[in-house]
Amino acid sequence: MYYKNKKKISIPITVKCRLGVDDQNIESDLDNFVYKIFESGVNGLWVHARKAILTYKTISNLNVPPLNYERVIRLKKKFPNFFIGINGGISDINTIQCLLSKLDGVMVGRAAYHRPIFIIQIKNLINNKNNYFNKSQQYYSLYKALKLYIEFIDTNIK
Numbered sequence: 001m002y003y004k005n006k007k008k009i010s011i012p013i014t015v016k017c018r019l020g021v022d023d024q025n026i027e028s029d030l031d032n033f034v035y036k037i038f039e040s041g042v043n044g045l046w047v048h049a050r051k052a053i054l055t056y057k058t059i060s061n062l063n064v065p066p067l068n069y070e071r072v073i074r075l076k077k078k079f080p081n082f083f084i085g086i087n088g089g090i091s092d093i094n095t096i097q098c099l100l101s102k103l104d105g106v107m108v109g110r111a112a113y114h115r116p117i118f119i120i121q122i123k124n125l126i127n128n129k130n131n132y133f134n135k136s137q138q139y140y141s142l143y144k145a146l147k148l149y150i151e152f153i154d155t156n157i158k
């Protein structure tokens with residue numbers, strides 16, 4: 001069914017999923033699901049590394065089911081030729097570096113708006129600067145970001 005749709009579009013298709021839902025088995029059921037996803041022609045998979053419990057409220061489902069990064073790493077080992085990225089509770093550069101050594105991508109959600117300076121740290125990581133823990137460098141980067149922001153406001157808001 002999906003493959004028919006794929007022929008109509010030119011951009012890569014990715015799927016985002018959790019480790020499972022309710023009493024699904026996060027080993028066999030997840031493996032089977034991911035096998036079908038990639039078999040259907042999907043280009044990449046993002047895994048929020050916890051289960052969803054359908055009786056929970058949305059906010060609880062974002063926090064209560066335990067994170068299991070190891071399960072996503074094992075999934076990547078099983079499907080080494082496909083893009084697999086990870087999501088869920090990622091809020092520091094060390095964790096990003098560690099996960100990127102084993103997976104193809106890291107998705108950050110709430111930490112980006114809880115602590116916007118984290119985006120500067122990620123940018124520094126991408127730029128391969130090794131001093132993101134240096135407070136003065138971080139301050140300088142924050143200063144630079146705020147300066148650019150003020151310039152933007154000056155130019156764009158009348």
Ligand SMILES: Cc1cc2nc3c(=O)[nH]c(=O)nc-3n(C[C@H](O)[C@H](O)[C@H](O)COP(=O)(O)O)c2cc1C
Binds near residue numbers: 016062088089090
């Ligand atoms: C306000 C809010 C809106 C969200 N909307 C979506 C959505 O539309 N689709 C989706 O797949 N995930 C959505 N999520 C889940 C996030 O993409 C992400 O999987 C989740 O927040 C866990 O990552 P984090 O711990 O880095 O925030 C939303 C999360 C929040 C907090």
